[in-house]
Amino acid sequence: MREVSKCKWNIPKIGEVEFARETLRFAQMSLHMGVTNTWLYRMLVGRLYYAAHHLSRRLLIEIGLQPEQWRTNVHQRVLNELDQRYVATGRMTPKAWRALNELRNLRRIADYQLAVPVRLRQVNRGLALFVRFADECYFFSSYFL
Amino acid sequence: MGLKETVAKIVREEMGECIEEDMHFTGSYEGEEFNVIIKLRYEPEDFEKRNARLYDRVWELGYDVGIFMEYPEETITV
Numbered sequence: 001m002r003e004v005s006k007c008k009w010n011i012p013k014i015g016e017v018e019f020a021r022e023t024l025r026f027a028q029m030s031l032h033m034g035v036t037n038t039w040l041y042r043m044l045v046g047r048l049y050y051a052a053h054h055l056s057r058r059l060l061i062e063i064g065l066q067p068e069q070w071r072t073n074v075h076q077r078v079l080n081e082l083d084q085r086y087v088a089t090g091r092m093t094p095k096a097w098r099a100l101n102e103l104r105n106l107r108r109i110a111d112y113q114l115a116v117p118v119r120l121r122q123v124n125r126g127l128a129l130f131v132r133f134a135d136e137c138y139f140f141s142s143y144f145l
Numbered sequence: 146m147g148l149k150e151t152v153a154k155i156v157r158e159e160m161g162e163c164i165e166e167d168m169h170f171t172g173s174y175e176g177e178e179f180n181v182i183i184k185l186r187y188e189p190e191d192f193e194k195r196n197a198r199l200y201d202r203v204w205e206l207g208y209d210v211g212i213f214m215e216y217p218e219e220t221i222t223v
Contacts, residue, residue, distance in 0.1 A: 076176075098201070102196075102200065105211040108213075109182070112175075116182060
């Protein structure tokens with residue numbers, strides 16, 4: 001069994017990969033249960049994006065960047081840095097990177113544009129984008145995490 | 146040509162006949178320039194390719210522009 005590290009408050013600390021897998025599991029489970037609630041759809045899209053965002057930050061930390069010190073445009077900067085340091089160097093496919101970008105857009109509209117309906121189709125799209133991006137991150141995680 | 150017009154032109158070139166005429170713009174919400182909301186009339190077989198080109202061309206403009214697709218789906222939500 002994997003040993004779980006603890007933070008200073010003695011709460012088990014969850015890693016980015018574990019968090020991502022758990023997020024995916026809960027999202028899939030919610031849909032399998034047949035939930036058709038637009039509030040939940042918005043929440044799932046948001047959780048999927050942030051799980052992907054955490055994976056992105058981990059990739060950047062592992063090559064020496066410090067995203068925790070960035071103060072502005074953090075999400076755009078994460079995309080920029082991944083593009084320059086992973087995609088341009090052939091370590092990540094444009095397809096995976098694009099998936100993160102699209103997932104980010106999906107999340108932004110789901111959170112801010114209440115007039116725009118978020119449907120099951122968008123959640124399924126979000127799931128597919130998440131898997132596309134996370135699968136490549138998991139590959140690196142075998143080295144980093 | 147302004148950024149919105151340029152983005153709208155790219156959207157029309159890539160998605161063409163698949164989209165409703167009335168794409169609209171919204172935001173900024175988190176510092177992005179704006180978001181463009183595109184309503185698909187139908188999802189073409191080569192959607193992934195078109196969407197990838199659309200994303201790449203908009204990214205290459207060098208601005209933070211959001212893209213959102215409304216799919217032609219009749220899902221009942223509560």
